[in-house]
Amino acid sequence: MMDIKKVVLAYSGGLDTSVIVKWLQDKYGCEVITYTADLGQNEDLEPIKEKALKVGATKAYIEDVREEFLKDYVMKAFKFGALYEGKYPLATALGRPLITKKMIEIAKKENADAIAHGSTGKGNDQVRFDVSAVALKPDIKVLAPVREWELKSRDEEIEYAKKHNIPVPVTKEKPYSIDRNIWGLSIEAGPLEDPFFEPPEDIYSLTVSPKEAPDEPEYITIDFEEGMPVAINSQRMGLVELVEKANEIAGRHGVGRIDMIENRLVGIKSREIYEAPAAVLLLEAKRSLDELILDRESLHLKDQLAQKYAELVYYGYWFSETREALDAFADVLNKRATGTVKVKLYKGTATAVARKSDYALYSKQLATYDPTDTFNHKYGEAFCYIWGLPLKVLGQIRK
Structure with a gap:
């Protein structure tokens, strides 16, 4: 077993990370420090800080990074118009490197041995956290308890939480996994895992x-x-x-509802619902x-x-x-x-x-077909001849 004395955990206050605080302490006997980034979840984060301390964290960092998130991450992708598989605006994916960067900064400040996150072994976020962490601090240890613990389902996690008096905002009746920031919201799990199931109206917020x-x-x-x-x-x-x-x-x-069958990084397809x-x-x-x-x-x-x-x-x-x-x-x-x-x-x-725009390349005088047209149509014949010459030669050879 690795010698881990202090861990910085990406903490959302949700089911997985709430259980992880206790699990890390039991497995490694280590000190757990939580980090929660305000990316525009539209919720009061103070109760999350209180919950982290209540379930055993020795320190709980909370930071408003909305401006940095939009300016230095979202807008860079926005300038390209980047959409994964033509649909997904990358809201969650853009937030992970920023969260990891902040966790590494805290790990250096607190002399932590490792960082930890609540991603699963078949999800995309595990890669984003792991890869970003080693890019910023190659010697950091990255822990992902969900990849190795004995809890095999969300129902088992809920039971674990109840057993250890850990409050979690999820029930067996509505076991959706939700991640939200100012750029978008993702919803998965539960009945949504059936691709032939139409999302119920109450999942949208x-x-x-x-x-x-x-x-x-x-x-x-x-x-x-x-x-x-x-x-x-x-x-x-x-x-x-x-x-x-x-x-x-x-x-x-x-406006902004997206329902897609997405190709995850690990090679499987998943059904994802987004609001953006x-x-x-x-x-x-x-x-x-x-x-x-x-x-x-x-x-x-x-x-x-x-x-x-x-x-x-x-x-x-x-x-x-x-x-x-x-x-x-x-x-x-x-x-x-x-x-x-x-x-x-x-x-x-x-x-x-x-x-x-003052910088428009559109010219009405060139595009119009009315009497103000300045385009010389006679040039079109010569243009078509030169443009089609390679195909003309190919056609002669084929014939």
């Missing part, structure tokens, strides 16, 4: 049912400066306030602006690299040079990403319907 959304559409404008959203309806605000506002507006129109009102709204607006200001080759290459960027985040490679290099690419393309996009919100959809 950030969005109203599209059926119950307003019968009239709402139009809002999003202002961008160098790829960053800075204002809603011409009202400038900080990132945290802006994303919270976007969540509220889009959520009341039922602000992400869906803002990404729709940003995509519309990019179409307006980027040339064809830049836009197409950005789309290709966005997929790679999303994979790097999803796979836990945030602290890689590849991700840093891609950030430099995105920064160049976003230098001119300044403008305004109007979005229509209606019954679960967010659709960009108008956009403008």
